[in-house]
Amino acid sequence: MSAHEDQPYYHAHHFHTMDQQNASLKLGMWAFLVQELLFFSGLFMAYISMRFFYPETFELVQHKNLLSIPWGATNTLVLLTSSLTMALAVRAAQMLPMVKNDEEKKIRKSLMNYLLVTCVFAGMFLVIKYVEYTHKIHDGLLPGKFYSYDAWKAQIEDNTFAGVVGEGGELIITEAPQIFFSVYFMMTGVHGLHVLIGVGVILWLYLRAKRGEFNRENFAAVENVGLYWHLVDLIWIFLFPLLYLVQ
Amino acid sequence: MNAFLLWISQAQAESGQGTFWLPPQSSTLAEKTDSTFYFIYWVSIVFFIILMGAMLLFAVQYKKKSDADKTADLKGSHVIELIWAIFPSFLLIAMFVMGFKTYVYSIVPPADSLEILVTGKQWNWSYNYPNYGIEVGAADAIVVPKGKAVRLRMVSEDVIHSYYVPDFRVKKDVVPNRYSMLWFETTGELKGGQAYMLEDPKLPLSIRGCESTDENCTDGHGKEVAEFVTSYAKENNLPISGEVNVGVHQVFCTEYCGNDHSRMLSKVVVLEPEHFDIWLKAKMDYSPYKDKQFLGSDGKPDLSKVGSFLAKNQYGCMGCHGKSTYPQWNTLFDESGKGQSRGMTSGDNVVADYEYISESIRNPQAKIVAQYANVGNMSNYSGMPEQDVKAIVEYMKSLK
Amino acid sequence: MSSHDHAEHHVTPLKVYFGVYFALLFLTIVTVGVSYLGLPPTLSIIVAMVVASIKAFLVSAWFMHLAHDTKFNVLFFVASLWFIAVFFIFTTSDLASRGRVMKAADTFEYRLDKASKAPAVK
């Protein structure tokens, strides 16, 4: 076992080896990701059940293209790209030499660039979301009782579950369209919050990388933020088709 | 202790009343449910005695004697472990099957069952016999025929409630925007309505649904129904066999629904089928405006009396307004019947008059008296006919 | 001690990363394209979810290095998916089978009652 003196500063006293420390940190991160997944599962369950109760509503909303597919698709590409750059950042960190030499300088530079690019893409994602949100707010396509989109105003005002008469003169229940936007804002809102947090931690990594704190033995922080970032991407991969595409 | 309990349960089982554990069996379901319960109960007793017996035995027999004590090297035994893993499973499955069978029986109402629409709102139950167009007010009991399947189709107007009749072993949540349902077929002895009067005066006033002042008010649901039927039969000289016997069963709300959750009670009154038919007739052509006891000297209905009946028995206003914490009616008008002015949450004052009151009935949230800002929302009676409103206003005026 | 948890640094070659990336782009285009075909709801959901799952697999396996990670991390990740599945399946099984026994207790019927009373909007 290693006595405390000859341990590098980043090696916590209660771990025997760096491998043990890194493996612990990674397992911890996975545990955290798992709880993130279950947190989102609740929102997805809400989506499923609301879609189950009001299928026509969901189809109608998506049929009328109340959400802009182009914007959504662009955002997907943006996020995927940021995911790639993050992966490359991790890769760079994996190869950072232990000793501070020119090679180390070169790789550190690339690491910092990748992190910066990732941040920029994340920023783009948020900007696009902001644009989308402002449109929705302008149209009154808002969650719950703030919903005031003309087409269904009548229904919302007296909380009755009104019906629409279909082509065959049959009664289609398209009650409570505001629920779609409740689900939409809840899901994208929570996801957006995660993106925002992501931006924060990636900038923090950037500063640490700048100070040259990382090397191929101590890069767990980069790796774990990477994992987090990919999870955010993962969630969006499902959000996008569910909210924008499926009819 | 348990030995004692089961001795009691035996002793009580002989007498026709409820047992130590369970209330009287008054529905076909009750018998099935109880047999399931007693199966589980006896299994549990046996296991409890075995386990705790063994525990105490070991604890005493192998009590530490000295520090030199030696203990056995027992790390376990697959045989024994398998036995106590598998053997109980059979009993558990048996329990599930018994419970499941009874449950299936309890959720599939017979096709020919009498349907009653139950509406729960904070904090009373009101009933409607859709096939007969009969409304039964919140203050009255639901009346059902003995030995015929009755199906309650239930819905809530505000929050979740739950309809529970212990004597029938039935319970079901009453959810807003959605029908839930339970059914029962009553059994058991019927007694004279008077029989149920004896216990009732012991109830807290609020539970009896009496006005907060009326000390000697009793809950005479059984009696009322019996008399109602007999008198109607006499008037229209319908053949009626013997005294009208009733069975009265307590109804609870078991899903927490706010302040007066524990006061959201009701009664089921059981009649012999032929008496029930008379009751139906009587109800169908009953109108408080025709009721003799409400007629004034001039032979016209005395609106204040009618209003009192409507407020207490049909619309159940007194469920809340009878209690001191809620808006009191006797302060609305003075002796001369002149409307009093009251301060609203909006700040301005409003003088109580017909318009104000009819609005407050049809759309209670329109004007709220400041003093009662947070006693909870009154559910709206938008459907109340004009003449009923008039009658109730008259009743208010008559209150001093 | 817990040596089975020792994860050796596996540096993924660049071409794998880019391969995965372009696969993801391609699949995105596919799923968007499909959405314009106007398939019937159920079918379009199935297609979209299948595509999304493939993308998710690519991301978790290579971007998140599960392909080279310790068995337990993989197991843990999969286990969480299993519990989510439990949550979804049991809850939807309730939603889907409501009011089967007692027709009159059917959620939909009550809504029809209300809807027929409510003003119909075009």
Add this chain to the structure above:
Amino acid sequence: MSTSTTTVAGTEEHGSNYLNAKKGIMSWLITIDHKRIGVMYLAWILTFFLAGGLLAMAVRYELLDPQPTFGAEVYNKIFTLHGAIMVFLVLVPAIPASIGNFVLPLMLGAKDVAFPKLNLLSFYIYVLGSLFLIYTLVTNQLDTGWTFYTPYSARTSTAVISALTGAFILGFSSILTGLNFMVTVHMMRAPGMTWRKMPLFIWALYATSLIQLLATPVIAVTLFLLVFERMFGIGIFDPALGGDPVLFQHFFWFYSHPVVYVMVLPAFGVISETVTVHSRKHIFGYTAIAASTIAIAGVGFIVWGHHLFLSGQSELAGAIFSFITFGVAVPTAIKTCSWIATLYKGSVRWNTTMLYTLGFLWIFTIGGLTGLPLATLATDVHFHDTYFVVAHFHYVMMGGVLFALITAIHHWWPKMTGRMFSEKAGKTVFFFAFVTYNMTFAPQFVMGAQGMPRRYHEYLPQFEIWHQISSYASFGFGLSLVGVLFYLLYSLKNGEKSPQNPWGGVSMEWETATPPIEHNFEGQPICKNGPYDFPEIEVDPNAAAH
């Protein structure tokens, strides 16, 4: 085993331990030592247990007679806050966060948990969450019942949002603790401690941490959505806006059923330790108990629907959930039988710890058996939401968890404080506590079966006698708990110094000094023997076959 003599000798010399290594209040507030954090948790939890207990007394006082005493509004707030405080602030963290925090690394032969700073963070998150509940308590209170059922919780005028926020925050404290323990068990085991050599308390904490990780996020999102339901009327749970209240109940119980295992599994773990150490015998069926611990954690996830039998859940789902629920009974039965079998041919000490262990077995057996009629569809229809249920979960939660917590406190008190408490006082108080406890909750089974609904502040007179027995006994029970607290605190100053290994335990926490030194062990301990290989055990060749 391991570094025995040297460690002890070493500490005898400089006599420093985790309590006196650093001085001053700050050294506690910013400590990352799992032992100190555990102690702080314990103090905080006991404080709230006191608060919740007083509220319970108030509930029982209201129910002394059928007529209202405090009145509906007050009573509803009292029972709601009692429930909320007891569940979110006391029962969930009770054993894992306090005792577990203290004992886990010691038992593993580790210097600390995997993430000491995170450990401190989750403590402060817990404190923050508790502040929110206190805020609720002092402002507008809460009257929804601890279950927050919609649509009532979306309508009531009380301070629901602050309460929800509090519970939400507490959830994350619980998640982080679980995460920390899970990683610790995986990564920090001392050389030689294989999974099969782990004490069963560790197995229990491990299973618990998995549940915390997998279930708690769902309650977090549920409360999150409910907050927005109240603020924006998003209409996912509120039927008036098109939502489904039963859906909320699914969300809620997907967490809140597994969480009863978060409460009770550590209790099982504690009992597995004390029943062996104080009967000087190897646990009966180690593998079976460890396996059933994991099994309970797993199956516990797919039984939540048995809270919804009457709520409008489909009959099919009800039947499925009922069937699976019986599946939980089997591993629980295995455990109980194994504990009792462990006493057989042992040398059972009749000390306070063992008495509470036996008390736990008695109470938990009643609690478990009365679960059967509630798992059975037909009988649950009658018992659901009556006092039968109230009595059942108080027997399991309050009786089970609390008695186990007291057991644990007594068992590890010398380890924590270095002092011995008075056995005489302990035993005397136990008998009072045990009798009054049963007198408090046994009558509730009867009145519940007779049809007394829960959450009533006034009731039919026929139930009066049962309520009175229950109330008076509950006051007695409250007093005896104060007694426990009293003699324990008394022992802090006046108790005699504890020897290094007062109970002769052989799991690793007894290998180091008592109370432990700051970094738990001098050097790296090695785990040689199993946690239950007591010297008293007579190894006979026949049993070696097993």
